[in-house]
Amino acid sequence: MATAVSNSIRTLRFHAEEMTQQALAERIGVTRQTIIALEAAKYSPSLELAFKIAAVFGVPLEEVFQFKA
């Protein structure tokens, strides 16, 4: 069951010195399972969490998340 919101978290992690899922999870205060669900588009994050993820990678929000209308 994929959500309508896709994301580039996996790619961004790769470009951020191959940041691990655990490292990203710790920086934004969620579990690794949530990062796995996000990358698989099985969970749409809250606006706050989306901004936190974008801030970690230092990119605009729309570069991390894309909405498929």
Place this chain on the structure above:
Amino acid sequence: MTVQDYTKGALGITTVTLLAFGVLALQGVGPQSIYMPIVIGFTVGNAALAIWLVYRSGGSWQCSDERDKAIEARAHRNGYTFVFAALNALLLIVVFDDLLEIDWLGTPAIFHALFLATFGAHFIVLTTQLYYYSRGLE
């Protein structure tokens, strides 16, 4: 130990409780039976497991985040829907007691129905929780 692990454990205990209770209910065993404490024991075991896990995690779920909370909320909504539907159905049955010619209030049947309604709801909460963890939450 993750929330999913706990949910699986609790689901196992709830399933066994429901099966044990279902067998006793079909045999017409009432709440006064000596077998009932065994079934109630499963209920206490369920609560004890939850308390032990919370104690072990230092008072709260260490791994709980917004996704866990969203899944828990959705699962509880399903459980509440079930229990309200079951209780409404039960009320209707009691109202039409005479039509069905069953003495619901005078037999263990009402106890069985209430027990199955509440445990059925708990079963649905745990099952849908695991479903959302594996299939995702929109």
